[in-house]
Amino acid sequence: MARLRGRGYASVNYPTGMNLGGDPSQALIHATTTGTFVVSLSSVDLGQGLKTVVAQCAAETLGLPMENILVDTADTDTGPHCMGTFASRGTHRVGNAVIMAAAEAREVMLAVAAEELEVDAGDLETDGTGYIQVKGAQERRIHITDLALAAHFTHGRTISGRGMFLKEKNDPVPETGEMDPDSCQAHACTVAVVEVDDETGVVEVLEMHNAYEIGRALNPAMVAQQVEGGAWMGMSHALFEATEPYYPARDHGPRDFTEYLMPGAADIPAYHNAILERPAGNGPFGAKGIGEMTANAPIPAIANAIFDACGVRLDTMPFTPERVLRGLDELRGYHD
Amino acid sequence: MASQVVNLRVNERSREFLAAPGTPLLSSLRDALGLMAAKRGCAQGSCGTCTVLLDGRPVMSCLVAVETVDGASVRTLEGVARGGDLDEVQSAFLEGFATQCGFCTAGMIMTAEALLDRNPDPTRAEVVEAISGNVCRCTGYGPIVDAILDAAARRRKEDAAARRKEDIAARWGTADIAATPGTADAAARRRS
Ligand code: FES
Ligand code: FES
Numbered sequence: 309m310a311r312l313r314g315r316g317y318a319s320v321n322y323p324t325g326m327n328l329g330g331d332p333s334q335a336l337i338h339a340t341t342t343g344t345f346v347v348s349l350s351s352v353d354l355g356q357g358l359k360t361v362v363a364q365c366a367a368e369t370l371g372l373p374m375e376n377i378l379v380d381t382a383d384t385d386t387g388p389h390c391m392g393t394f395a396s397r398g399t400h401r402v403g404n405a406v407i408m409a410a411a412e413a414r415e416v417m418l419a420v421a422a423e424e425l426e427v428d429a430g431d432l433e434t435d436g437t438g439y440i441q442v443k444g445a446q447e448r449r450i451h452i453t454d455l456a457l458a459a460h461f462t463h464g465r466t467i468s469g470r471g472m473f474l475k476e477k478n479d480p481v482p483e484t485g486e487m488d489p490d491s492c493q494a495h496a497c498t499v500a501v502v503e504v505d506d507e508t509g510v511v512e513v514l515e516m517h518n519a520y521e522i523g524r525a526l527n528p529a530m531v532a533q534q535v536e537g538g539a540w541m542g543m544s545h546a547l548f549e550a551t552e553p554y555y556p557a558r559d560h561g562p563r564d565f566t567e568y569l570m571p572g573a574a575d576i577p578a579y580h581n582a583i584l585e586r587p588a589g590n591g592p593f594g595a596k597g598i599g600e601m602t603a604n605a606p607i608p609a610i611a612n613a614i615f616d617a618c619g620v621r622l623d624t625m626p627f628t629p630e631r632v633l634r635g636l637d638e639l640r641g642y643h644d
Numbered sequence: 645m646a647s648q649v650v651n652l653r654v655n656e657r658s659r660e661f662l663a664a665p666g667t668p669l670l671s672s673l674r675d676a677l678g679l680m681a682a683k684r685g686c687a688q689g690s691c692g693t694c695t696v697l698l699d700g701r702p703v704m705s706c707l708v709a710v711e712t713v714d715g716a717s718v719r720t721l722e723g724v725a726r727g728g729d730l731d732e733v734q735s736a737f738l739e740g741f742a743t744q745c746g747f748c749t750a751g752m753i754m755t756a757e758a759l760l761d762r763n764p765d766p767t768r769a770e771v772v773e774a775i776s777g778n779v780c781r782c783t784g785y786g787p788i789v790d791a792i793l794d795a796a797a798r799r800r801k802e803d804a805a806a807r808r809k810e811d812i813a814a815r816w817g818t819a820d821i822a823a824t825p826g827t828a829d830a831a832a833r834r835r836s
Contacts, residue, residue: 354745355744355745355746355747355782356744357744529741530741532741533741533744533782533783533787536783536784536786536787537744537782537783537784538784539784540783540784540785540786541784564686564688564690565685565686565690565691565779566688566690570779572772572776572779572785573771573772573775573776573785573788573789574772574773574776576784576785576786579784579786
């Protein structure tokens, strides 16, 4: 009886967005009287960090600090249209829409500043801390708070912008089958190292090495979160999670967290993660989607590692001790 | 059975409310007192999102019938920040990116508070054991364990600083070293 060690590898190409009847997201931005730019969206942040990333996109495009951005999400009754949070599309679709809206708002912002400073809008720049200033004559400047007040009370202007990003529906070319169903694809690879106990059938994941090519990491710390959280989910799908891992009857299925198995804090392997950046031409600042794919490659990598460790080839998830033992029995020539 | 008046000391404030027998502490906190940090993830003691401190000990508040703890003192996440400033555990979670959707966060932080109160220098294994009753669906746990270890280090540093201050106060009669006789003179002499 032994603990058998194995290493497995798997890689994934993952599309950003989808190709149903077209894939639009829209954004509206307007400045309040005190120069806070409200980004209105009906997109939803489920915890993946969309709010932070679109605030970064807006701040970068407007040339203002993050503190000046307020992201208002998730009212699908009143917000600009968004297809939703799925298909790893949020950062790409919503990010692009927000950049477009922010660019339009920036133009208005500079136009009003030009009137206030009595210069040409083309001679103005933002300093990133909240000032709009004359290029080469930085003492001639106006703070965004004063500018927004002036826009409202002196000029009767709204500093606002509209963003509409649409990935049009794409049909295959009948002759060649060629098509462009997604805007870009991210790529990843996982190497998993496992140990299989050939007596109990228990699989333990010891190491997971994940490499991701995701265009540009708009927020590297949040990318790391997604990679690690996704690796955990992949491991969980591979080894534990199923609504019916037990049989012969459905009644044996899990009903709650005490019966629905997931790896806990004690079951996590050592992670080694690497991010490669090759900006996508059509992504917001080059970003692609990274959400869903993070749970993909770990699963076949673990299956391959189990095969490498003990010769059992499993193709049904989760890879429970029972399935591993049945596989080992078959290899040993035992039959029920 | 009729509802009864229950008294709790919640986050250092005395609170009084009506509760039907068997009402979970969690429901009283959320529904009667409007304290929404503790979450109802499962309502049966298996996810830890409802963790609060009851007389200093971490409990799953969905399992505690509130009338059985009449008079007790309760601490929720709302009572953790000090005068608007995040405490060490909160800061470590924030800066360590230990939260994604945030649903587990209140329970994780309260569990960590209880751990660090009784063990200021936990090992990684002790942290893992402490949060073994808390489910997180997003982070993969690694960043949470790291944040709690970081919080412990921050708190030990703060404690050491506070002890130093007390030491100085005991010796000089004031914690403000610049105001202590001699030191200010010496500083002034150095300047001149
Ligand atoms: S809600 Fe109390 S443990 Fe889940
Ligand atoms: S951050 Fe989502 S459950 Fe822990």
